[in-house]
Each structure stands twice: as C-alpha cells, then as structure tokens.
Amino acid sequence: MIDHANVKLGKKAAVFDPRTLKLANYLLPAIPAPPPIVDWSNNIDRWGAMANDRIGDCAIAAPGHMVMSWTSNNGATKVIPDSEIVAAYSALSGYNPRNGANDNGANMLEVLKYWQKTGIGGTKILAFASVNQNNAEAVKQAVHLFGSLYIGVELPASAQGKDHWDVTGPLTGNNRPGSWGGHAIPIMSYDEKYYVVTWGNLIPMTQAFFDAYCSEAYVALSGDWVSSGKMAPNSFDLASLENDLGLITG
Amino acid sequence: VKAARLLLIFIVESGKPSPAAGALLSDPYFAVGNGKLIPPDSLWAKGHRYRAYTSASVAGNGPISSIYAQPIAAAGSYPLVIIMNADTSDWLNKSPADMKLPPNVAGMKALLGKYTVNP
Numbered sequence: 001m002i003d004h005a006n007v008k009l010g011k012k013a014a015v016f017d018p019r020t021l022k023l024a025n026y027l028l029p030a031i032p033a034p035p036p037i038v039d040w041s042n043n044i045d046r047w048g049a050m051a052n053d054r055i056g057d058c059a060i061a062a063p064g065h066m067v068m069s070w071t072s073n074n075g076a077t078k079v080i081p082d083s084e085i086v087a088a089y090s091a092l093s094g095y096n097p098r099n100g101a102n103d104n105g106a107n108m109l110e111v112l113k114y115w116q117k118t119g120i121g122g123t124k125i126l127a128f129a130s131v132n133q134n135n136a137e138a139v140k141q142a143v144h145l146f147g148s149l150y151i152g153v154e155l156p157a158s159a160q161g162k163d164h165w166d167v168t169g170p171l172t173g174n175n176r177p178g179s180w181g182g183h184a185i186p187i188m189s190y191d192e193k194y195y196v197v198t199w200g201n202l203i204p205m206t207q208a209f210f211d212a213y214c215s216e217a218y219v220a221l222s223g224d225w226v227s228s229g230k231m232a233p234n235s236f237d238l239a240s241l242e243n244d245l246g247l248i249t250g
Numbered sequence: 251v252k253a254a255r256l257l258l259i260f261i262v263e264s265g266k267p268s269p270a271a272g273a274l275l276s277d278p279y280f281a282v283g284n285g286k287l288i289p290p291d292s293l294w295a296k297g298h299r300y301r302a303y304t305s306a307s308v309a310g311n312g313p314i315s316s317i318y319a320q321p322i323a324a325a326g327s328y329p330l331v332i333i334m335n336a337d338t339s340d341w342l343n344k345s346p347a348d349m350k351l352p353p354n355v356a357g358m359k360a361l362l363g364k365y366t367v368n369p
Contacts, residue, residue: 032262032302036276039285073284144282191287234282235257235299 004161007049007199010056010105011152011182014216017109020130034140039189040147040233041202042072049200050085057089058198059106059184063115063220065197066148066186067123070224073147073233078224080121088120108152108184112218123224131217136207140190142219144234149187151196152216154178165205167212177213252367255336256298259318260351263328264306271329271351275302279355296368299336325349333365 050061064080071078094102112128131142154177189195193204226232281292321332333343342365352358362369
C-alpha cells in the first residue's frame with residue numbers, strides 16, 4: 001500500500017516542441033496490432049520511490065524506474081541511487097538539496113533532452129519520440145517495442161489515497177484533471193489496464209483514467225534495452241527497432 | 251531435429267487487415283514479457299519469441315528486408331509465419347503449407363509441435 005501522506009508530484013506543464021520526433025510518423029503504418037498483454041515489470045517488488053516520497057522529482061524518478069525495468073529484463077538490474085536521481089533533478093530544476101529551495105518539479109521534455117545529452121545516473125538514451133496518447137494502439141505498441149512508456153498525467157484530487165486509478169465521475173470538482181497536480185510516471189505493462197510505477201509501487205490504471213488524465217507520452221530508445229549486436233528482451237534487435245522507428249541513433 | 255527455442259516471424263499484408271491473423275495474435279497465448287501478467291502456458295513463458303510485421307516494413311531495401319526475402323518468396327502469399335530456431339536463426343518451416351497461419355491457437359500449437367518439443 002502506498003502511504004499518500006507525504007508523496008510528491010512534480011511534473012510541470014507539458015511543453016510541445018514541434019521539433020520533437022513523433023513515433024506515429026515512423027511506426028504505425030508499418031506494423032500490425034500490439035500483443036494482447038505485455039509485462040516488462042519482471043516481478044520487481046521493490047522499485048523504491050527514488051526520493052519522490054519527499055521531493056517533487058517524479059520526472060527524474062520515472063526514468064530511474066525505466067532503467068530498472070530495461071536492465072532487469074536484459075541481464076542484471078541496475079538501480080540508480082537516489083543521490084544521483086536527486087543530482088539530476090537539481091541540475092534540471094535548480095533544486096537545492098541542502099535547504100529544499102526550488103523544489104518545483106521538472107518538465108518531461110527537458111528531462112528527455114538532458115537524459116539524451118548528459119545522462120541520468122550514468123545512463124543515456126539514444127533517442128526519444130512523442131507518442132499520440134489519444135491512440136491506445138500506439139500507446140500499447142510503444143510499451144511493447146521500447147520496454148516502457150514515459151507519460152505525464154494531470155492527476156485529480158480524487159486519486160489521492162487510491163492504489164487503483166480509475167475515473168470516478170464527471171471530470172469536475174475533485175475529478176478535474178490537474179486538481180491535484182502533474183505527475184510523471186512510466187507504464188511498464190498492460191492487459192486491459194495499464195500498470196505504472198509511482199512512489200515505489202506498481203499500480204493499475206484503467207484506460208478511462210488514462211484517456212481522461214494523460215497529457216503527454218514519450219518512448220525512449222535505450223542501450224539498456226537493446227545494444228548493437230544484442231537482441232532486446234522483446235526479441236527485436238537494434239536494426240529492427242531502427243527500421244520501425246526510422247531513426248539513425250548515435 | 252526440433253529446436254528448444256523458436257523465433258516466429260508473422261507478416262501480414264500492408265493495408266489489408268487479416269481478421270483471422272488479428273484474432274489469432276490477440277490471444278493471450280501471444281502475451282509478451284517477464285512479469286506476472288504473462289500466462290504460464292503462453293508462447294513467451296515457454297521460452298519462444300515472436301515478432302509481427304506488415305509486408306511494407308520488410309520490403310524494399312530496409313535493414314531487415316533481406317533476412318526474410320527467401321521465406322516470403324517461398325510462401326507466395328500473406329499472411330505468413332516464418333518459424334526459425336531462435337538460437338541458430340535456421341529457417342525451419344520450408345514447406346509453404348507450414349507457412350500459412352493456423353486458424354486458432356490449437357492449430358498454432360500443432361504446427362509448432364513439428365518444430366519444437368515445447369509448443
């Protein structure tokens with residue numbers, strides 16, 4: 001059970017950069033429907049909050065959990081220490097861990113650029129692309145092909161205290177998107193629901209909740225998921241993913 | 251000789267949805283991953299792997315087109331399945347009849363039983 005008494009959020013409002021690659025431009029016409037069930041959580045039972053139980057670093061904690069999942073499905077699990085997650089958050093946001101100043105969250109697109117250029121906890125991504133969150137098939141295919149999906153949700157106040165996220169009524173009052181705040185989380189799995197890691201726990205989210213509250217979504221192509229000459233856990237190699245993504249990585 | 255681990259390549263024709271192929275591949279037998287959601291009798295849980303493509307994504311001069319050109323030519327039509335030894339990449343189902351998609355999971359298991367002891 002999640003102790004919601006002190007959890008933090010920390011996703012700043014979505015920023016849309018027209019230069020961001022769009023997965024749909026590369027992927028969707030060329031591949032069939034995604035598998036019916038995908039689960040990359042690999043039975044990890046201790047995700048760790050990665051400091052998001054005390055500061056608003058969710059936009060950095062989510063990549064930390066993605067690295068855990070990628071590496072656990074591809075060999076030895078790598079856990080980025082909280083100190084390195086916080087260091088990346090500080091670099092991006094100006095957060096001062098000594099006095100707590102500037103704990104104002106981070107922007108997901110800026111995090112992705114930082115992850116690609118500078119790295120988080122010694123890991124870098126090769127590329128990233130935005131995913132149309134209004135296309136459920138694209139969302140599922142992204143989780144399948146890239147091992148996770150980095151999403152932003154505008155949480156309603158009614159989600160507080162819940163370990164199962166579903167729409168509980170009209171999107172007004174405590175159900176209004178953003179009435180609690182913005183939160184960045186990774187999708188690790190899906191069946192008829194999505195499963196996301198938040199505050200150290202894997203919890204289910206219904207399609208209705210996703211549709212109502214998800215505001216941005218990105219795939220990241222990582223060497224922790226697939227490296228040259230080695231097949232990814234989903235059986236795709238880098239050439240196949242590049243073929244589908246249409247990217248030259250480097 | 252039957253392979254311990256298979257790699258299956260499903261290819262459907264671009265722009266021509268195959269309801270039969272769609273129904274087959276949407277069965278939980280084709281769940282993917284290493285977590286608790288994966289049924290224990292699924293293809294994945296038995297150690298096999300698969301990929302699904304459309305004809306467009308394996309055509310032309312792309313990085314993977316040459317890999318499947320010979321089996322696609324042998325099959326003669328879509329949708330098709332290429333059964334490979336996952337450890338050696340040897341192409342196993344060279345009979346065109348065995349490259350057609352079975353109508354259901356039971357048929358799929360029967361087909362795979364020709365090429366692995368663990369369908």
